[in-house]
Amino acid sequence: MNKYIERLYNGIIKENPTFVLMLGMCPTLAVTTTAINGIGMGLSTTAVLVFSNLLISALRKVIPDRVRIPAYIVVVASLVTIVQLLLQAFIPSLYESLGIYIPLIVVNCIILGRAEAYAAKNGVGESIFDGIGMGLGFTVGLTFIALVREIIGGGAVFGMEFIPEDFRITIFGLAPGAFFVLAGLTALQNKFKAPSATNGSVAPSKLACGGNCMTCSGSACMANHAALEEIRAKKEAEAQAAKKAAMEKAAQAKKKAQAEAGKEE
Numbered sequence: 001m002n003k004y005i006e007r008l009y010n011g012i013i014k015e016n017p018t019f020v021l022m023l024g025m026c027p028t029l030a031v032t033t034t035a036i037n038g039i040g041m042g043l044s045t046t047a048v049l050v051f052s053n054l055l056i057s058a059l060r061k062v063i064p065d066r067v068r069i070p071a072y073i074v075v076v077a078s079l080v081t082i083v084q085l086l087l088q089a090f091i092p093s094l095y096e097s098l099g100i101y102i103p104l105i106v107v108n109c110i111i112l113g114r115a116e117a118y119a120a121k122n123g124v125g126e127s128i129f130d131g132i133g134m135g136l137g138f139t140v141g142l143t144f145i146a147l148v149r150e151i152i153g154g155g156a157v158f159g160m161e162f163i164p165e166d167f168r169i170t171i172f173g174l175a176p177g178a179f180f181v182l183a184g185l186t187a188l189q190n191k192f193k194a195p196s197a198t199n200g201s202v203a204p205s206k207l208a209c210g211g212n213c214m215t216c217s218g219s220a221c222m223a224n225h226a227a228l229e230e231i232r233a234k235k236e237a238e239a240q241a242a243k244k245a246a247m248e249k250a251a252q253a254k255k256k257a258q259a260e261a262g263k264e265e
Contacts, residue, residue, distance in 0.1 A: 011133025018141025
């Protein structure tokens with residue numbers, strides 16, 4: 001598979017941020033009252049993802065490792081400000097609907113996660129397509145949840161009403177409805193063994209502590225990384241020792257074969 005197509009497939013299907021990785025839950029639950037809001041938030045995040053990945057990938061060899069996270073935040077915050085001003089100027093109705101959740105894109109874990117995990121380690125082209133794939137995956141997730149909530153809670157699709165008011169379940173249009181829809185979709189994923197962070201299908205963390213950040217005691221995180229490096233160094237030493245032993249054994253076998261061949265002559 002072409003590496004660019006693979007990045008798109010990875011973001012939309014294999015590692016969908018909403019349904020598989022369960023990232024960016026704050027805007028997912030907050031703005032999905034209508035499909036228009038879901039699409040607007042998804043595309044705004046996609047634009048920030050693409051350009052942040054582009055800039056961070058292009059500057060990855062320039063940004064010092066010690067200040068990479070603050071540098072990423074500066075890049076993302078600048079892009080979010082541009083997106084916010086453009087929405088305010090050209091799509092004021094969407095700007096008012098999304099409200100505070102537009103500037104909160106800065107701390108969206110999807111953007112910082114892709115910057116740290118992919119853009120900082122790969123070329124510009126791959127990083128751009130990774131941003132497009134993850135952004136479209138996020139947009140699809142938000143739009144799907146918003147459609148379910150809008151149909152059941154508002155009896156409409158994209159503002160076009162088709163279910164009488166007496167047959168609507170209005171709670172789905174309120175805050176609790178977002179949790180109900182997300183829980184229902186996650187339950188279906190688990191039922192049909194679809195990939196999801198909630199059913200154990202995602203690869204376990206490689207961290208020595210198991211990656212359970214809820215029980216992390218702050219500075220223990222550094223100790224965890226030190227323990228992980230120690231384990232890695234031990235495994236590398238064992239692998240090199242095994243390789244060296246194999247080479248010595250092969251050399252001895254070769255010498256023995258040569259000696260036997262000399263005796264026969």
